[in-house]
Amino acid sequence: xxxxxxxxxxxxxxxxxxxxxxxxxxxxxxxxxxxxxxxxxxxxxxxxxxxxxxxxxxxxxxxxxxxxxxxxxxxxxxxxxxxxxxxxxxxxxxxxxxxxxxxxxxxxxxxxxxxxxxxxxxxxxxxxxxxxxxxxxxxxxxxxxxxxxxxxxxxxxxxxxxxxxxxxxxxxxxxxxxxxxxxxxxxxxxxxxxxxxxxxxxxxxxxxxxxxxxxxxxxxxxxxxxxxxxxxxxxxxxxxxxxxxxxxxxxxxxxxxxxxxxxxxxxxxxxxxxxxxxxxxx
Ligand code: NAD
Numbered sequence: 001x002x003x004x005x006x007x008x009x010x011x012x013x014x015x016x017x018x019x020x021x022x023x024x025x026x027x028x029x030x031x032x033x034x035x036x037x038x039x040x041x042x043x044x045x046x047x048x049x050x051x052x053x054x055x056x057x058x059x060x061x062x063x064x065x066x067x068x069x070x071x072x073x074x075x076x077x078x079x080x081x082x083x084x085x086x087x088x089x090x091x092x093x094x095x096x097x098x099x100x101x102x103x104x105x106x107x108x109x110x111x112x113x114x115x116x117x118x119x120x121x122x123x124x125x126x127x128x129x130x131x132x133x134x135x136x137x138x139x140x141x142x143x144x145x146x147x148x149x150x151x152x153x154x155x156x157x158x159x160x161x162x163x164x165x166x167x168x169x170x171x172x173x174x175x176x177x178x179x180x181x182x183x184x185x186x187x188x189x190x191x192x193x194x195x196x197x198x199x200x201x202x203x204x205x206x207x208x209x210x211x212x213x214x215x216x217x218x219x220x221x222x223x224x225x226x227x228x229x230x231x232x233x234x235x236x237x238x239x240x241x242x243x244x245x246x247x248x249x250x251x252x253x254x255x256x257x258x259x260x261x262x263x264x265x266x267x268x269x270x271x272x273x274x275x276x277x278x279x280x281x282x
């Protein structure tokens with residue numbers, strides 16, 4: 001029988017564990033604090049920011065909200081980041097993407113102190129992941145490792161194939177699977193004979209950004225399939241990069257969309273906020 005990996009349940013458990021840790025830190029005199037910056041009023045960004053604030057509230061993390069106008073200049077935004085970098089009472093800084101066109105996203109993300117970069121996007125944190133040093137890890141791939149571990153799925157020695165090489169998902173995913181001693185292949189838009197490669201996978205991570213592209217013929221019998229994609233189909237229902245109905249019967253385990261990888265991203269963001277306290281003490 002196929003194991004359906006329940007991301008909602010696993011993320012709820014992680015949030016409850018964090019709640020206890022945050023309460024303990026409060027008793028020790030540390031109030032974990034996340035600063036969230038949103039430039040402009042993009043409706044999708046507002047939904048994400050609100051979900052993050054709600055998660056903070058549930059766990060007991062103090063969230064400071066900076067909702068600043070669309071016209072804010074890059075210089076003003078960088079000054080705000082400098083101010084938050086210097087504040088002793090702020091542990092994590094998050095800038096909600098995308099930013100308005102007149103602001104250089106890379107410049108802004110690079111300005112966040114690597115010790116407060118809870119999204120794990122700063123080059124120093126990406127480098128740390130690469131050479132196995134401590135630092136923040138990008139939330140979605142970190143959440144996938146938790147899904148696998150907490151579902152009792154062994155990674156060491158397994159053939160792992162990641163489809164997608166983005167900086168936020170594909171690359172850190174591959175590095176994390178390698179850190180767990182998987183044998184890792186990264187496939188991407190220029191890969192030749194993709195099916196031949198994906199059919200070798202014991203663990204297949206699809207982060208392609210193409211609705212239902214991964215059909216049963218991409219998957220080996222008994223594989224574990226992790227679906228990172230989020231799309232709305234023609235009926236406005238959520239679906240992933242994996243064609244769930246055809247793939248699920250072939251797998252030993254699979255994540256659904258919704259309710260698989262999605263809920264883990266915020267849980268891991270909260271994890272990074274709590275982690276920031278000890279990273280800042282190192
Ligand atoms: P992206 O567009 O930056 O990267 C997609 C990758 O897929 C690229 O590296 C590209 O080389 C590869 N690709 C594209 N077409 C391909 C093809 N035909 N064959 C093989 N490889 C191909 O996307 P991303 O930011 O990495 O996100 C991937 C998906 O995951 C999207 O659907 C996104 O919405 C979703 N996502 C979900 C979460 C979450 O919390 N669940 C977080 C981030 C992204």
